[in-house]
Amino acid sequence: MHKNRPVFRVQKSALIAAAAGCLALSFATPNQVATADDTSSGSDLGYCPRPGSEVIADGVQDMLSDQPAVAESTEQVLPVDSVPVLKGTQDNSLRVATYNAALSRDSAGELFEELSAPGTEDATEVARIIQTVRPDVLVLTGIDTDAGAKLAQAFNTNYLAVGSDDRTGVTYPYFYTDQSNAGVESGADLDRDGTIGGPGDALGYGDFPGQSSMIVYSKYPIDTARIRDFSSLPWSSVPDNSIPADFTELERDILPLSSVAHWDVPIEIDGEILHVLASATEDVSATPHAQARNSDQIRFWQDYLESDTNYILDHRGNRGPLEDNAAFVIAGSLKADPQGHGPAEPAAISELLQSETIVDPQQERTLPPTALGRGVLPNNPDAEYHTAPVPDTEGQTYRADYVLPGADLSVTDAGVLETGTAHNDVYRGHFGIQSSDNPHHMVWADIAIGK
Numbered sequence: 001m002h003k004n005r006p007v008f009r010v011q012k013s014a015l016i017a018a019a020a021g022c023l024a025l026s027f028a029t030p031n032q033v034a035t036a037d038d039t040s041s042g043s044d045l046g047y048c049p050r051p052g053s054e055v056i057a058d059g060v061q062d063m064l065s066d067q068p069a070v071a072e073s074t075e076q077v078l079p080v081d082s083v084p085v086l087k088g089t090q091d092n093s094l095r096v097a098t099y100n101a102a103l104s105r106d107s108a109g110e111l112f113e114e115l116s117a118p119g120t121e122d123a124t125e126v127a128r129i130i131q132t133v134r135p136d137v138l139v140l141t142g143i144d145t146d147a148g149a150k151l152a153q154a155f156n157t158n159y160l161a162v163g164s165d166d167r168t169g170v171t172y173p174y175f176y177t178d179q180s181n182a183g184v185e186s187g188a189d190l191d192r193d194g195t196i197g198g199p200g201d202a203l204g205y206g207d208f209p210g211q212s213s214m215i216v217y218s219k220y221p222i223d224t225a226r227i228r229d230f231s232s233l234p235w236s237s238v239p240d241n242s243i244p245a246d247f248t249e250l251e252r253d254i255l256p257l258s259s260v261a262h263w264d265v266p267i268e269i270d271g272e273i274l275h276v277l278a279s280a281t282e283d284v285s286a287t288p289h290a291q292a293r294n295s296d297q298i299r300f301w302q303d304y305l306e307s308d309t310n311y312i313l314d315h316r317g318n319r320g321p322l323e324d325n326a327a328f329v330i331a332g333s334l335k336a337d338p339q340g341h342g343p344a345e346p347a348a349i350s351e352l353l354q355s356e357t358i359v360d361p362q363q364e365r366t367l368p369p370t371a372l373g374r375g376v377l378p379n380n381p382d383a384e385y386h387t388a389p390v391p392d393t394e395g396q397t398y399r400a401d402y403v404l405p406g407a408d409l410s411v412t413d414a415g416v417l418e419t420g421t422a423h424n425d426v427y428r429g430h431f432g433i434q435s436s437d438n439p440h441h442m443v444w445a446d447i448a449i450g451k
Contacts, residue, residue, distance in 0.1 A: 118158045137276060139331040236252045265278060279333075337382075413445070
């Protein structure tokens, strides 16, 4: 077990007007490419290699020479009191956030084509939400990554960095993305519909490889040499796993634990390393075995924090959990609610949240619940923590997205940014963001860093 010193405090989030005369920001930043060597080879390690997998970070300018033209970065000076924003972080604090962007299309290449120039409506709204919270580290889920680094850079340049009349752009000189299991054909009838093929039979639910996957953006350097990708870890290698009894031997052999990805992305901050443990887990409503897989995917992070866990194997062939006394934060879409409000069973997420290794800030909605009418569940006292709609259930929400720092870290502030709905004029009045078709909310936490 990791030794922990649970010293932390949580403050209610607040809204303030932007300071007068916002400083002009220049978005031109040098970008570099870094590709880590993939030395793992496969079967003798109990590891399932994925063709074409590569580690990409640090802006990847050299890889983007064939990218369609993108908008030039501009400076933006904003008028006094024009931008309602979240209160900035305290000195020596780092803001970590996760957000399900719901930026997914029906076919490969479609989203990348749209992001190659400014103006796509839902991508602009996602960027404005990110510009409101302005995280230092962002785990962005629910975004197609079939075009890899090129897509991540296009969104960074053409949307995040582009300011508007009431928002200052934000840019990230470092990011990480890689091939995920979503949409990768398995060759088996995993969804038990009598045919092989389609999203339910992929290694992770999806119509094409990389659909609705994940990107980590950072304002601080990513230590690419120490990234660990667990996306190819076989589900069958997890001790006491929940694989259904009716799975064939072939299905047990081919199905990885991750339906999207599990990454350990080390970020260097003033000479110290923070491990961002990022994942997007199985949607329990997707396939017959989704509940079992979701539970084991959540449990993986708890296993990763145990000092005596030996089954864990990364993409380089390195075994073992996170090193003792490492600083970390779990961030991403776990799609399970400890109170059982969503489609997933609450046992695995409840156990993780009660672990001595992490802090659960229990982020509440950034706007007062009284102003919001407590969202779409007016009589549910847990609704202020909810971040997503329950799939296929009209008007129901649940807590699906998490930022969970290690117990050694101090949390100085935390919250859930209310995204707004078609009937919520109160939200528009506070933030000036038009109502979006995306019902997901951004979760964030400010973590004390340094001495």
